[in-house]
Amino acid sequence: MATLKQIAKELGLSPATVSRALNGFPEVNIDTRKLVEETAKQLEYRPNKIAQKLVSGRSGMVGMIVRINPRSPFDRTFAEIMLGLSSRLAQHDIDLVFQVASESDPVESYRKMIEKQIVDGFIVNAPVANDPRIAFLTKKGIPFVVHGRASKDAVHPYFDISNNGVTETAVRHLAALGHKRIALLNGEKTAVYAIDREEGFRATVADLGIHVPERMIVNGQPFELYGYEAAKAMLADATPPSAIICVSTVVANGVYRAAGELGISIPRDLSVIAHDDDIPQLRAENFVPPLTVTSAPLQASCGPLAEILITRLGLAQGTPLQQVAEAELIERASTAPVLSRLATPWT
Amino acid sequence: MATLKQIAKELGLSPATVSRALNGFPEVNIDTRKLVEETAKQLEYRPNKIAQKLVSGRSGMVGMIVRINPRSPFDRTFAEIMLGLSSRLAQHDIDLVFQVASESDPVESYRKMIEKQIVDGFIVNAPVANDPRIAFLTKKGIPFVVHGRASKDAVHPYFDISNNGVTETAVRHLAALGHKRIALLNGEKTAVYAIDREEGFRATVADLGIHVPERMIVNGQPFELYGYEAAKAMLADATPPSAIICVSTVVANGVYRAAGELGISIPRDLSVIAHDDDIPQLRAENFVPPLTVTSAPLQASCGPLAEILITRLGLAQGTPLQQVAEAELIERASTAPVLSRLATPWT
DNA sequence: TTTCCTTTTCAAAACGTTTTAAATGGACAG
DNA sequence: CTGTCCATTTAAAACGTTTTGAAAAGGAAA
Numbered sequence: 001m002a003t004l005k006q007i008a009k010e011l012g013l014s015p016a017t018v019s020r021a022l023n024g025f026p027e028v029n030i031d032t033r034k035l036v037e038e039t040a041k042q043l044e045y046r047p048n049k050i051a052q053k054l055v056s057g058r059s060g061m062v063g064m065i066v067r068i069n070p071r072s073p074f075d076r077t078f079a080e081i082m083l084g085l086s087s088r089l090a091q092h093d094i095d096l097v098f099q100v101a102s103e104s105d106p107v108e109s110y111r112k113m114i115e116k117q118i119v120d121g122f123i124v125n126a127p128v129a130n131d132p133r134i135a136f137l138t139k140k141g142i143p144f145v146v147h148g149r150a151s152k153d154a155v156h157p158y159f160d161i162s163n164n165g166v167t168e169t170a171v172r173h174l175a176a177l178g179h180k181r182i183a184l185l186n187g188e189k190t191a192v193y194a195i196d197r198e199e200g201f202r203a204t205v206a207d208l209g210i211h212v213p214e215r216m217i218v219n220g221q222p223f224e225l226y227g228y229e230a231a232k233a234m235l236a237d238a239t240p241p242s243a244i245i246c247v248s249t250v251v252a253n254g255v256y257r258a259a260g261e262l263g264i265s266i267p268r269d270l271s272v273i274a275h276d277d278d279i280p281q282l283r284a285e286n287f288v289p290p291l292t293v294t295s296a297p298l299q300a301s302c303g304p305l306a307e308i309l310i311t312r313l314g315l316a317q318g319t320p321l322q323q324v325a326e327a328e329l330i331e332r333a334s335t336a337p338v339l340s341r342l343a344t345p346w347t
Numbered sequence: 348m349a350t351l352k353q354i355a356k357e358l359g360l361s362p363a364t365v366s367r368a369l370n371g372f373p374e375v376n377i378d379t380r381k382l383v384e385e386t387a388k389q390l391e392y393r394p395n396k397i398a399q400k401l402v403s404g405r406s407g408m409v410g411m412i413v414r415i416n417p418r419s420p421f422d423r424t425f426a427e428i429m430l431g432l433s434s435r436l437a438q439h440d441i442d443l444v445f446q447v448a449s450e451s452d453p454v455e456s457y458r459k460m461i462e463k464q465i466v467d468g469f470i471v472n473a474p475v476a477n478d479p480r481i482a483f484l485t486k487k488g489i490p491f492v493v494h495g496r497a498s499k500d501a502v503h504p505y506f507d508i509s510n511n512g513v514t515e516t517a518v519r520h521l522a523a524l525g526h527k528r529i530a531l532l533n534g535e536k537t538a539v540y541a542i543d544r545e546e547g548f549r550a551t552v553a554d555l556g557i558h559v560p561e562r563m564i565v566n567g568q569p570f571e572l573y574g575y576e577a578a579k580a581m582l583a584d585a586t587p588p589s590a591i592i593c594v595s596t597v598v599a600n601g602v603y604r605a606a607g608e609l610g611i612s613i614p615r616d617l618s619v620i621a622h623d624d625d626i627p628q629l630r631a632e633n634f635v636p637p638l639t640v641t642s643a644p645l646q647a648s649c650g651p652l653a654e655i656l657i658t659r660l661g662l663a664q665g666t667p668l669q670q671v672a673e674a675e676l677i678e679r680a681s682t683a684p685v686l687s688r689l690a691t692p693w694t
Numbered sequence: 695t696t697t698c699c700t701t702t703t704c705a706a707a708a709c710g711t712t713t714t715a716a717a718t719g720g721a722c723a724g
Numbered sequence: 725c726t727g728t729c730c731a732t733t734t735a736a737a738a739c740g741t742t743t744t745g746a747a748a749a750g751g752a753a754a
Contacts, residue, residue, distance in 0.1 A: 046462040051740035398710035
């Protein structure tokens with residue numbers, strides 16, 4: 001593969017001139033430029049990124065580190081994120097370096113990657129409250145963007161959906177159908193999104209004057225089995241919920257299975273609504289009956305996420321560094337007006 | 348961050364000596380070495396990877412390119428691969444550069460990445476027959492390893508499971524239970540693994556003297572819906588299968604749903620067996636009834652895959668560059684002796 | 695003719711390493 | 725005293741770019 005030096009030698013020019021010609025600097029003679037460009041094309045010249053990086057100090061790569069825990073709730077969704085993100089970043093000629101966080105210390109992997117000096121910034125996902133990674137990167141002054149927020153008043157760059165809004169929308173939808181016994185199958189307690197959803201849930205039911213006992217607000221890793229077990233427990237209660245809000249479609253899947261086994265009909269005896277990340281494999285519209293959801297496609301978050309990071313890296317301008325999107329209610333057949341025998345509120 | 352030069356200056360040594368001291372060369376005085384090492388530690392020196400790469404010509408990174416098609420059957424499994432692979436590679440201080448194949452031309456992304464000269468090799472997944480990527484990389488002389496095989500007699504480095512063996516095992520298991528009407532819900536026709544499974548299936552049924560009509564051997568993208576629809580069609584046949592072999596657990600999920608809707612009991616009226624990549628979210632043992640499978644955990648393939656690539660890169664020795672693993676039969680409750688009314692063979 | 699621009703090109707340094715070839719200094723033998 | 729060998733260290737080149745400061749060439753104005 002031809003180098004810049006070779007082109008220079010070939011044409012009897014200095015590397016400096018060739019470099020300038022190829023990088024569109026104004027001070028090079030039009031004929032020289034053409035000559036250089038032609039020769040470069042002919043010799044199939046491609047600038048050596050590594051060399052460029054050495055002098056520019058930039059690597060043109062960003063890192064993404066995910067937890068290795070095979071039970072992590074995000075290995076289902078992170079594929080979606082990576083697909084979208086990587087293609088967006090590629091448009092700016094930025095590569096994505098992927099790594100699994102092998103250490104128990106959550107910042108260790110970031111530290112190592114920074115020390116290697118191979119990335120210019122990071123995409124951080126699945127933030128928890130007071131996330132040490134965010135504190136670390138902020139202290140180090142390394143650019144990053146978070147998918148989600150460390151807290152409602154976070155000062156770092158992020159893209160997030162309104163998780164308070166998700167549960168508020170769900171509760172109001174169910175309340176409008178007459179439901180008074182609404183349960184919440186939330187995500188992991190440490191995840192910021194789950195905290196926000198719980199907050200939105202509590203605020204909205206309070207606003208509507210609905211009382212929800214603590215046993216009807218539960219947390220868990222968003223898997224099918226969690227939905228199944230939690231729903232089974234709730235539906236065995238003396239006063240079971242007439243509606244369940246699920247953290248994700250996978251969890252709703254488990255709720256469906258539990259209801260099926262117990263002979264409880266959806267939506268007649270039980271309304272189910274879930275938040276939908278819109279992952280190709282498990283489509284809410286293919287549920288039987290089709291699942292009502294609050295929808296915020298993960299893919300849609302990739303564009304903004306990439307833009308924000310690029311802006312933060314100083315490679316673009318004008319993008320707000322903090323963005324919040326609203327989820328959309330998509331009404332299908334899993335929610336219906338409450339049966340009168342289930343319409344008595346919890347005491 | 349301290350550089351090697353700075354350490355040299357600090358100690359009044361030449362960069363060469365410092366470099367040698369830090370890299371464990373024998374010809375440096377023991378006292379000098381200690382001094383250098385201490386100073387390096389004290390100044391928190393970390394070698395600049397980019398600079399090392401420039402001189403060594405190696406980048407210490409390998410690339411993995413996946414297709415962007417959101418309906419691709421592999422976005423479900425590639426997360427698993429990447430998790431395992433990345434952590435294995437990290438042990439050898441190799442980073443994984445991830446990219447989505449945005450071009451319609453399958454080799455275009457590889458070409459670009461090679462031209463940037465930022466990776467030393469590739470992991471290629473989901474090979475198809477006569478895969479152009481493999482031909483391209485071979486021609487270019489770029490090291491790579493394939494997860495799967497381009498063909499049975501492939502000459503490139505690969506790790507694969509015996510896909511002929513998968514269907515052979517399944518067929519023999521069912522035949523031993525008396526089944527004579529065995530259907531195959533295979534993967535996409537272009538995928539090499541599906542070709543091999545079909546071959547193994549046909550060879551084994553032929554060996555056992557079982558005739559299977561062409562309509563009972565079907566191909567499709569391994570999603571739940573495919574399993575559902577294909578099973579519905581087959582079970583509506585005048586002579587429905589008494590056993591179905593599924594390409595994956597997800598597809599088996601669809602078969603279960605179809606059977607449930609048709610009032611067909613598993614395993615009494617229908618035996619179901621699937622191949623299990625052992626993905627955390629959909630566990631065969633949680634099926635109702637628990638699903639009999641041929642199991643070959645994807646995670647288990649990551650170690651060999653990484654070893655092979657590292658060997659191919661010349662960073663290790665002794666690993667065979669081509670490895671084939673056998674899938675294991677795990678008998679659960681979804682397969683049972685055939686009912687006598689279903690025991691008549693297809694004609 | 696000199697001075698002063700303008701346009702274009704160049705040599706050299708820089709980025710942070712590794713590696714090659716050579717130098718230094720001391721010990722020892724002759 | 726000279727030469728050889730050894731252990732250790734060094735200067736310099738190399739990797740492939742970009743960038744800085746300067747120079748060269750040519751023309752116009754004084």
